[in-house]
Amino acid sequence: MAMTMTEKILARAAGKQSVAPGELIMAKLDFCFGNDVTAPVAIDEFEKAGFDRVFDPRKIALIPDHFTPNKDIKSAGLIKQMREFSQKHGLDWYDVGRVGVEHAFLPEQGLVGPGDAIIGADSHTCTYGALGAFATGVGSTDLAGAMATGEAWFRVPETHRFDFEGALGPYVTGKDIILFTIGQIGVDGALYKAMEFTGSAIRALSMDARFTICNMAIEAGGKSGIIAPDEKAKAYVEGRFRRVPRYYQSDPDAVYEKTYSWKAEEIPLTVAKPHLPSNTQAAAELDSVKIDQVVIGSCTNGRMEDLRQAAEILRGRKVHKDVRCIVIPATQAIWREAMDEGLFDVFADAEAAVSAPTCGPCLGGHMGVLAKGERAVSTTNRNFVGRMGDPGSEVYLSGPYVAAASAVAGHIATPEQIGAPAAPVARRQS
Amino acid sequence: MTTLRGRAWTFGRDIDTDLIIPARYLNMKTAAELAAHVMEDADPTFAGKVKPGDIVVAKENFGCGSSREHAPIALKGAGVAAVIAKSFARIFYRNAFNTGLPILLAPEAVDGVKQGDELTVDLATGEIVDVSSGVKYQAQPLPPFMQELVAAGGLLPYLRDRAPAE
Numbered sequence: 001m002a003m004t005m006t007e008k009i010l011a012r013a014a015g016k017q018s019v020a021p022g023e024l025i026m027a028k029l030d031f032c033f034g035n036d037v038t039a040p041v042a043i044d045e046f047e048k049a050g051f052d053r054v055f056d057p058r059k060i061a062l063i064p065d066h067f068t069p070n071k072d073i074k075s076a077g078l079i080k081q082m083r084e085f086s087q088k089h090g091l092d093w094y095d096v097g098r099v100g101v102e103h104a105f106l107p108e109q110g111l112v113g114p115g116d117a118i119i120g121a122d123s124h125t126c127t128y129g130a131l132g133a134f135a136t137g138v139g140s141t142d143l144a145g146a147m148a149t150g151e152a153w154f155r156v157p158e159t160h161r162f163d164f165e166g167a168l169g170p171y172v173t174g175k176d177i178i179l180f181t182i183g184q185i186g187v188d189g190a191l192y193k194a195m196e197f198t199g200s201a202i203r204a205l206s207m208d209a210r211f212t213i214c215n216m217a218i219e220a221g222g223k224s225g226i227i228a229p230d231e232k233a234k235a236y237v238e239g240r241f242r243r244v245p246r247y248y249q250s251d252p253d254a255v256y257e258k259t260y261s262w263k264a265e266e267i268p269l270t271v272a273k274p275h276l277p278s279n280t281q282a283a284a285e286l287d288s289v290k291i292d293q294v295v296i297g298s299c300t301n302g303r304m305e306d307l308r309q310a311a312e313i314l315r316g317r318k319v320h321k322d323v324r325c326i327v328i329p330a331t332q333a334i335w336r337e338a339m340d341e342g343l344f345d346v347f348a349d350a351e352a353a354v355s356a357p358t359c360g361p362c363l364g365g366h367m368g369v370l371a372k373g374e375r376a377v378s379t380t381n382r383n384f385v386g387r388m389g390d391p392g393s394e395v396y397l398s399g400p401y402v403a404a405a406s407a408v409a410g411h412i413a414t415p416e417q418i419g420a421p422a423a424p425v426a427r428r429q430s
Numbered sequence: 431m432t433t434l435r436g437r438a439w440t441f442g443r444d445i446d447t448d449l450i451i452p453a454r455y456l457n458m459k460t461a462a463e464l465a466a467h468v469m470e471d472a473d474p475t476f477a478g479k480v481k482p483g484d485i486v487v488a489k490e491n492f493g494c495g496s497s498r499e500h501a502p503i504a505l506k507g508a509g510v511a512a513v514i515a516k517s518f519a520r521i522f523y524r525n526a527f528n529t530g531l532p533i534l535l536a537p538e539a540v541d542g543v544k545q546g547d548e549l550t551v552d553l554a555t556g557e558i559v560d561v562s563s564g565v566k567y568q569a570q571p572l573p574p575f576m577q578e579l580v581a582a583g584g585l586l587p588y589l590r591d592r593a594p595a596e
Contacts, residue, residue, distance in 0.1 A: 024575045037456045041499055044459070049586035067457055074457035123497040123521055137521050139499035141528035145589045153575070187444055188491040192520045221494065223520055276444060363453035363496075384448040384495060386471040391452075 002251040004159040005226055006194040009134040009248055013117035021158040021257070030116035030243070032146040033061040035102055035359075036068065038121035040078045041140035043085045046147055055150035057090040061111060063102040064095065066359040071366040100331025100357040103127040103215060103299035108331055113237055114229045115246025119143065119152050124299050124381065126217040130210035131237065132229030132248060134194075137218060157223045158257035159194040159250075164201035166264040170423035171415050173309070174209030175301060175379065175399030177201070178216040179270040183280030184260070191221035193257065196250065201264035202227060207236045208305035212399075215300045216381050219277040269414050271377075272397040275385045283402045286412040293376040294319075294407035295388075296400055297328025297355070298362045301379035304334055306400045311343045312425055313404035313415055314350040320410030325352035326368045332357055352407065364389045377406040434511045434532070434551040436483035438543045438560075445472060445488050446495035447522065451504040459500065461507030468504040482509030485551065487543050489515065493522025502531040512551055514558065514569070516540050527576060528585045534558065539567035 001018045003011065011019040013027035034042050039062040054060055062082040067075035086093040099105055103124050106112045112128045118135040119125065121143035128135035138152065146152050162181055177197075182189070195217045202210070210227050217225030227233075229247045237245050268282040296302075296310045307329060319325040327347050329335035335357055338344060347354050361368030362380040370376055370389030376396065378388065383395035396412060405413040405420065416422065449472040451464055458464060469476040486492075486505065492515040493501060502525050505513065512532040526533045532553055539558045543549065547562040556569035572580070582588035 024573075037453075037498060037500075041459050041503075045586060049590060051586075051590070072457060078457065078459070121497055121499075123495065125497075137497040139497050139521060139525035139528060141499060141585050142524060145585050148586075149589050151589070187494055188517065188519070191491065191517065218495075218521075221491065221519060363448075363456070365453060365456075369454075382446075382448070382495060384446045386452050386454075387448050389454075391471040391474075 002253040002255065004194065004196060004250040004254040005132060005228060005248045006134055006159055006196070006224060007156060009115055009117055010154060010156050019156045021156050023156045024153060025156060026151050026153050027117050029059065029119060029146055029150050029152055031059050031112050031118045032120065032143060033063060033102065033106065034121035034140065034143045035066050036064045036075065036078050036082060037066050038140045038143060040081050042121055042143040042147065043081060045141050045144035049144065051148040054089045054147045059150065060091050060147055061094070061106065062086050062091065063099060063105060065099065065101045066363060067365050068358055069096045069356060096356070098332055100334065101299045101302060101359055104302055104330035104334065107131060107211065108333055110240035110242045113241035113243060113245050114233065115248055119146055123218045124215050126222060126225045127211050127215040127299060129214035129217065129224050129226035130207060131233055132226065134224055134226070136224045157192055157194045159196050160190050161196045161198055161256040161259040163259060163261045164199040164264045166201055168201055168264045168267060171401040172267055172269055173399040173401065174205055174212040176267050176270045178213045179272050179277065179280050179397060180267045182216065182220045182278045183270065183272070185220055187219060187276050187278045188221040190217065192223055195220065195222040195225045197225065197227050203230060206305055207232055208303040211303065212300055216277065219381060269402055271402060271412060272383055274383050274394040274396065277381065277383060277397060283398060283412060284414050284417065287417060289396065289412040290375070291323060291377050291406055291411060292374040293368060293370060294323060294325040294403050295328065295361050295368055295376060295378040295380060296403050297330060298359065298380040299330065300381040301400055302328055302330025302334065304337055306379065307334070307338045307343055309400040309424070310404040311346040313401055313408065313420060314352060315346045317350055317408045319351045319407045322410050323407050325407040326355055326361065327352050328355040328358060328360060328367070330357055361388055363387065377403050377412060379403050432553060434483065434485065434553065436485045436511050436549060437481065438485050438487045438545060438547045438549050439476065439480065440543065440545045441472060441486065441488040443489035444491045444494055447493055447498050447501040448495055450493065450501040451498065456498060456500055461503050464500050464504035465507030468508040477508060480508050480510065483511045484509060485549050486510050486513045487540055488513065489540055490517045492518050494519035497521045499525045499529060502526045502529045506531045514539055527579055530584055534569035536567050536569035539569070542567065
């Protein structure tokens with residue numbers, strides 16, 4: 001029977017020859033994890049239910065990233081609870097100075113990989129679809145059950161295919177592709193579905209850009225996002241993944257419930273306006289929107305390529321006098337690489353601040369919370385009411401090029417609007 | 431299963447988990463702490479006015495956004511007895527079952543019920559009665575697997591019961 005990649009992974013995890021959309025399965029998990037918001041609740045549930053051991057300490061990680069470095073006494077208590085549980089049950093523990101934002105950290109450290117069936121108690125767990133894995137977000141009780149049994153139940157999702165052919169325009173990135181997609185189909189346009197991204201424009205993207213796309217599948221209501229693993233994915237995984245990768249491809253005659261086809265060159269530099277990721281508009285049309293803050297980072301856009309894109313715009317320029325610009329490398333390794341590459345000099349010269357890795361401002365936690373009436377351009381994934389601070393503040397979502405250009409302009413701007421060259425360096429070189 | 435009775439609190443579409451419980455309160459995890467801030471950014475007066483047994487009625491995609499189980503915990507903690515919606519975001523759907531917050535898919539009820547109406551909900555049959563208007567609605571039945579989960583008392587008891595004996 002012809003199957004999509006997602007169906008093949010779920011069939012394997014359920015110990016079946018094949019599965020079909022709508023089928024309920026109990027799947028063996030290759031990895032499960034939570035963070036400092038969700039794991040403490042999972043630990044409480046795990047212990048309350050009377051479980052006294054985890055199914056496999058090598059396949060579980062509790063990652064402190066949302067409110068770290070500990071922002072207050074309550075957060076410190078949550079993270080201490082995670083550390084003690086990890087130590088008690090023999091899980092590897094990653095603390096500040098070694099860790100990073102979970103969805104950048106887990107692939108980087110090779111803890112998740114191709115063909116895996118993964119649940120994470122965080123909605124952006126769908127990020128790992130970029131590796132050709134089935135990965136989906138769940139709540140704390142599901143994580144508690146997974147830590148105890150190594151299993152989770154799923155309804156096999158229908159797959160929607162999103163095909164992008166052709167070449168992207170200058171400065172147009174993976175973030176623009178996913179914001180454009182959500183703008184087209186809405187925040188519940190792929191509710192409960194697996195979103196499979198295909199086409200020459202997707203194959204041309206770096207792994208960092210593919211993580212960005214799959215990261216935001218949840219913002220269209222998707223259960224998961226996935227991209228077929230190719231040579232780039234294999235190169236990323238080699239020497240990094242701690243288990244044996246399984247590379248699945250969708251069958252040519254696999255059944256897709258819906259297929260969308262777009263031309264890559266028609267995707268503009270895109271911004272999602274308050275207060276939904278689907279509320280999109282071309283960045284070039286928003287230059288009257290004045291801003292107070294720019295955040296460049298997060299599980300969506302805090303990887304090396306993102307920081308290089310921001311640095312390319314900020315090099316030789318200054319952040320506007322009325323704007324604060326906060327750059328947050330997503331992991332300790334990215335932070336180190338960015339420093340070694342001289343990007344911190346670029347950011348410092350531009351008068352942007354560089355933070356330790358954290359989710360921080362993305363969810364209004366710390367390290368850049370907005371006051372009432374303040375407005376930010378952010379490379380994060382959500383612009384809900386109150387997401388970055390006061391319920392009377394506003395978040396505009398964009399990719400790193402637009403965020404950096406906006407920091408310079410003091411209003412939403414494209415690179416072209418601040419006098420950057422007609423195409424980015426990487427594109428002109430290739 | 432029981433029959434619920436309470437006042438309706440109506441909301442629009444895409445009520446996200448940041449509206450249900452803002453992330454700035456996620457350094458807390460008890461139902462009592464979270465309940466004090468439930469729906470704060472959608473309606474700052476809600477937490478002070480909601481009474482035990484009241485029922486939230488919302489349009490499409492209720493609970494979209496983050497995976498925080500704090501959302502159903504906060505609703506339950508505030509006394510919300512059930513959520514009726516046209517559709518639910520999938521993580522919220524799982525979390526509601528896992529935390530024992532009854533949720534019902536009943537699009538016609540969502541269109542018909544008005545803010546403050548007195549409702550009764552029969553969880554066994556899915557019958558919703560708007561006592562204020564006298565109109566009856568039928569919620570979609572639970573899938574059999576979800577009925578099994580509910581019968582077992584939630585996800586963890588269900589998993590524990592089927593775990594192989596050591």
